[in-house]
Amino acid sequence: xxxxxxxWTIPMALxxxxxxxxxxxxxxxxxxxxxxxxxxxxxxxxxxxxxxxxKMVLSNQHGETSDRELRISSLEVPDPDEGDWSxxxxxxxxxVKGTGLLTYTHITDPDDQWLYLPALKRVKxxxxxxxxxxxxxxxxxxxxxxxxxxxxxxxxxxxxxPCGDLKCxxxxxxxxxxxxxxxxxxVWIDTDEYRVHKIEFYDRKDDxxxxxxxxxxxxxxxxxxxxxxxxxxxxxxxxxTRLVWSDYAFRNGLDESAFTTNSLKRVR
Amino acid sequence: MPQHRxxxxxxxxxxxxxxxxxxxxxxxPAGWLPLPDWKLPDWNLPDWKLPGExxxxxxxxxxxxxxxxxFTQQRNQPDAISFLAEPEWYLDWNxxxxxxLFVPFARLNPLESGRSHFDIRELNYLHVGNxxxxxxxxxxxxxxxxxxxxxxxxxxxxxxxxNLDGEDKxxxxxIHATLIRDxxxxxxxxxxxxxxREFSRKHGRLRxxxxxxxxxxxxxxxxxxxxxxxxxxxxxxxxxxxxGLSNFWGTSRDPLLVFDPLTTMLVPQYDIINQTGFxxxxxxxxxxxxxxxxxxxGQGSYRPAFAVGFEYTFVGIAGTDADLGLLAEFHFDDxxxxxPFSPFDRDIFAGFRLTLNxxxxxxMLAGAVVDVRTGVTxxxxxxxxxxxxxxxxxxxxxxxxxxxxxxxTAPLPQQxxxxxxxxxxxxxxxxxxxx
Numbered sequence: 219x220x221x222x223x224x225x226w227t228i229p230m231a232l233x234x235x236x237x238x239x240x241x242x243x244x245x246x247x248x249x250x251x252x253x254x255x256x257x258x259x260x261x262x263x264x265x266x267x268x269x270x271x272x273k274m275v276l277s278n279q280h281g282e283t284s285d286r287e288l289r290i291s292s293l294e295v296p297d298p299d300e301g302d303w304s305x306x307x308x309x310x311x312x313x314v315k316g317t318g319l320l321t322y323t324h325i326t327d328p329d330d331q332w333l334y335l336p337a338l339k340r341v342k343x344x345x346x347x348x349x350x351x352x353x354x355x356x357x358x359x360x361x362x363x364x365x366x367x368x369x370x371x372x373x374x375x376x377x378x379x380p381c382g383d384l385k386c387x388x389x390x391x392x393x394x395x396x397x398x399x400x401x402x403x404x405v406w407i408d409t410d411e412y413r414v415h416k417i418e419f420y421d422r423k424d425d426x427x428x429x430x431x432x433x434x435x436x437x438x439x440x441x442x443x444x445x446x447x448x449x450x451x452x453x454x455x456x457x458x459t460r461l462v463w464s465d466y467a468f469r470n471g472l473d474e475s476a477f478t479t480n481s482l483k484r485v486r
Numbered sequence: 487m488p489q490h491r492x493x494x495x496x497x498x499x500x501x502x503x504x505x506x507x508x509x510x511x512x513x514x515p516a517g518w519l520p521l522p523d524w525k526l527p528d529w530n531l532p533d534w535k536l537p538g539e540x541x542x543x544x545x546x547x548x549x550x551x552x553x554x555x556x557f558t559q560q561r562n563q564p565d566a567i568s569f570l571a572e573p574e575w576y577l578d579w580n581x582x583x584x585x586x587l588f589v590p591f592a593r594l595n596p597l598e599s600g601r602s603h604f605d606i607r608e609l610n611y612l613h614v615g616n617x618x619x620x621x622x623x624x625x626x627x628x629x630x631x632x633x634x635x636x637x638x639x640x641x642x643x644x645x646x647x648x649n650l651d652g653e654d655k656x657x658x659x660x661i662h663a664t665l666i667r668d669x670x671x672x673x674x675x676x677x678x679x680x681x682x683r684e685f686s687r688k689h690g691r692l693r694x695x696x697x698x699x700x701x702x703x704x705x706x707x708x709x710x711x712x713x714x715x716x717x718x719x720x721x722x723x724x725x726x727x728x729x730g731l732s733n734f735w736g737t738s739r740d741p742l743l744v745f746d747p748l749t750t751m752l753v754p755q756y757d758i759i760n761q762t763g764f765x766x767x768x769x770x771x772x773x774x775x776x777x778x779x780x781x782x783x784g785q786g787s788y789r790p791a792f793a794v795g796f797e798y799t800f801v802g803i804a805g806t807d808a809d810l811g812l813l814a815e816f817h818f819d820d821x822x823x824x825x826p827f828s829p830f831d832r833d834i835f836a837g838f839r840l841t842l843n844x845x846x847x848x849x850m851l852a853g854a855v856v857d858v859r860t861g862v863t864x865x866x867x868x869x870x871x872x873x874x875x876x877x878x879x880x881x882x883x884x885x886x887x888x889x890x891x892x893x894x895t896a897p898l899p900q901q902x903x904x905x906x907x908x909x910x911x912x913x914x915x916x917x918x919x920x921x
Contacts, residue, residue: 276845284845312876312920314847315541328771330723338653339628343728343769348801348809355845396771397801475617479723480664480671484612484619486576486585 251373251389258412259368265442267293267472271465276356279456286310286354291470292365293477301325302365303477307485308354318485320477321346325369326395334482341479350399357428357450357459359399362419370395376404381415384408411435413443428452438468538577540921542589545570547916551691552885556909561689566597572607585612589657593647600687601647607657617666624657627675629719629732631767631776632793634815634835634855638763638778640734641717643681650692650884651866656681670722677715680737683754695906698743699751705737706757706784713737713758721765730765738785740826759784772799776815786824793817793830797839811839813853829904832858837866846872862904863887876921882914 245253274286287310293303301323308317316336323329329346349361371391378387386406393400401424406416413435421427432445448461475481548567555562570593578585589608595601610623627641636652641660648654659679665672682703686693707713715736722729741754761782768775779792795815803810814837817830837853850869857863865885872878886907 278845311847311872312541313543313872313878313918315920330769339626341628342631343723343767343774345769345772345774345799347772347799351801351809352807352843355843355847399802475666478666478671479721480619480666484585484614486578486582 247375248373250375251391252368254375254387254389254407254412255368255371255373255391258407258414259366261412262442263294263296265294265439266469267291267476268466268468269470269472270444270463270467273462273464274354274356274358275460275462277458277460284311284355286356288354291472291476293472293474295323298367298369299325301329301367303474304365305477305482305485314354316485318482320479320482321364322477323365323367325367328396329364332479332482334485339483341482347397349395349397356461357452357457358448358461361393361395361398361400362430362450371403378409381406381408384410384415386415411443413445425454427454436466438466442468538575538586540573540575542571542573543918543920544573545916545918547880547914549691549912549914551909552911552913553909555691556906557693557695559688560691560693561598566595568593568595568601570594574608583614585614586610587612598690600690603647603684605645605656607655609657619664619666621660621662621664624659625662626655626657627660627662629730629763629765630778631728631765632778632795632815633776633797633813633851634795634837634853635793635817635830637780637791637793637817637830638730638732638765640732640739640761640763641675641677643683643739646684646686656684670720673719673721675715675717675719677717677736678712680711680713680715680756682711682756683739683741685754691910691912692907694743694752696745697751699746699749699753702746702753703741704744704753704755706755707737711737719763726769728765728767728769730763732763732765734761734763735759738826742785742824742826757785772801773797785826786822789819789821789825791817791819791821791828791830795835799839807843809839809841809843811841813837813839817855829857829864830855834858848872861889863889864904876919878918878920880914880916880918882916883912884914885911 269289269291272288272290274288275283276286277283286308289307289309291305295302303323304321306319306321308314318334320332320334321329322331331344331346333342333344334340335342346360349364350359352358353360353363371393374390376388376390378385380386386408389405389407390402391405392402399421400419401422402420404418404420405414407414414432416432417430418426419428419430428450430448430450432448434446435443436446437443444463444466446463448463450459450461452458546567546569570591572589572591575588576585587608587610589606590604591607592604593602606624608623608625610621610625612621613619628639629641630636630638639652642655642658644652645654645656658677658681661676663674682700685698685700688697705711705713713736715734717732717734717736719730719732736758737756738759741756743752744755746753759782761780764777764779766777774797776796777792777794780790782789782791793815795813797811797813799809799811801809813835815835817833817835819828819831821828821831833855835853835855837851840850842848848869848871850867852867854866855864863886865883865887867881867883869882870878870880886904888905888908
């Protein structure tokens with residue numbers, strides 16, 4: 219009588235059963251990284267619209283500073299294939315006061331952007347290939363401001379490690395949208411509330427160019443965490459930008475009509 | 487001519503100063519000029535506070551002309567420093583649904599009274615509904631997409647005393663209603679009260695060879711400045727395309743200049759015209775394609791004109807943060823002799839826009855408009871840089887050259903209306919403080 223099943227399959231199967239729980243989520247680092255990003259995104263859904271004020275302090279290597287002040291309104295676009303909408307109004311420096319920037323973010327397509335120039339009363343559609351360029355001369359690039367959609371990056375979980383009093387997932391994300399100035403970013407996300415605490419930015423030469431620290435997290439509507447202090451340091455130039463958010467307000471009743479080229483013309 | 491040379495030297499020194507102040511990545515400390523970081527006075531008096539918000543700028547500027555004037559009446563002494571101000575008082579209520587805006591403008595040129603003037607740029611009330619809004623009063627409106635000329639833009643009269651580029655406008659009284667719908671934005675304008683164009687006076691530079699008799703303007707309409715003009719415009723975005731279609735019926739903003747044999751002056755004649763305008767822009771990744779076209783009737787024969795061009799932007803050139811945009815535009819205008827002169831009959835504009843994206847917002851736009859038939863060329867450089875706090879230095883250079891590219895020895899084409907500007911190349915410097 220012949221065995222229908224080779225004898226050695228039995229210990230193999232047993233071993234597989236024993237090992238399974240350890241690796242069973244059979245999750246690759248890519249899948250785990252994506253799952254973390256998706257969970258962070260899921261926790262940040264449903265905020266509707268928001269408005270906030272923003273103060274930036276730019277410092278150079280000589281310690282000289284200059285200030286920027288602006289206001290940002292955002293509209294959540296529920297469609298997962300589309301990015302959010304935003305309207306930025308500049309208050310300082312005074313020579314750009316009243317300038318407006320309207321952005322319809324797309325996931326991987328170029329964003330739609332219109333700039334309003336108050337001196338000429340001119341609304342100008344602009345190309346958005348300057349994603350990697352500095353925002354108002356600061357160490358923040360336009361893409362650092364842009365809405366963070368899951369599909370904008372490919373992810374890879376690297377490790378878990380302590381971050382302050384918390385524990386963090388450390389994941390690497392690689393932008394897959396065009397014109398990014400980064401080859402990759404390393405992101406620290408806490409395991410408690412899935413808040414981003416630190417991002418390291420690697421430029422096109424894969425040099426570690428900038429680091430951003432996000433602190434002073436506050437919770438809104440019992441659900442949405444927002445960092446109020448973002449500190450960006452450029453390791454190559456020694457310049458820094460501190461970005462302080464204030465007066466966050468959610469669900470102000472803003473709808474699409476507040477984000478049109480027409481509303482851009484009367485920003486204040 | 488020593489005086490002549492002296493002025494050129496002064497101009498060169500000024501250029502050197504500006505160039506020294508604007509190199510990319512210059513490491514000067516932010517406060518390298520001893521400019522005070524002024525603050526507006528505190529308007530909070532014991533029991534009274536200025537409602538709303540006050541902003542704007544005050545500035546001083548000067549034009550340095552590089553040659554002696556062409557006409558004997560023109561003042562031939564170093565240009566004085568002009569002072570100008572454009573404050574803005576804004577007030578809103580009902581959560582911004584209602585707003586009031588007042589923007590006066592004034593220039594004071596102590597030596598050349600011809601350029602001193604005052605204007606109400608804006609004095610209006612705005613009400614915003616959910617998908618409509620209405621603005622009533624003096625206001626300013628811009629239409630168009632092209633950079634080197636503003637062909638479609640017609641609502642506001644040019645402020646000819648301020649600049650040649652058609653970007654400084656006089657306030658226009660209007661009722662401006664806007665309807666925002668899925669099918670686009672529809673705007674209607676009722677424009678009572680016409681504003682006459684201001685021209686350089688007898689002693690001023692950049693003027694016509696014959697003087698313009700501004701006090702005896704002629705109108706086709708018996709209502710003259712009281713004629714009520716009407717306009718409408720529809721704009722819509724289709725993906726990467728932005729489209730605008732407009733129609734204006736009323737008093738032409740640019741007059742025909744008619745020779746009066748009695749006074750030997752030119753009399754501005756304002757006809758009733760109908761102008762249909764079309765604007766189109768395609769916004770690609772780095773490429774913008776632009777088109778403006780008009781058809782105008784009411785001043786002699788039907789006049790078609792268009793401008794078409796592109797702008798291509800290189801981001802982060804040479805590993806820096808700077809962006810470089812290359813621009814080229816072609817202009818066609820069929821204006822005949824019985825119509826207001828257009829310098830853009832068959833012209834090509836080529837230029838570049840350099841944006842350093844630095845903390846000082848340093849930027850420069852430079853280019854030349856060449857008349858392909860006469861070779862007359864209008865050179866233009868505009869640059870600006872924030873110095874410290876809210877101080878901004880602006881540089882402007884405009885030159886006219888009259889070389890026939892096919893025959894450089896040919897004499898200056900006297901029939902070209904620009905020939906009266908032949909000796910009026912200038913450099914302008916402006917220092918502005920914004921509050």
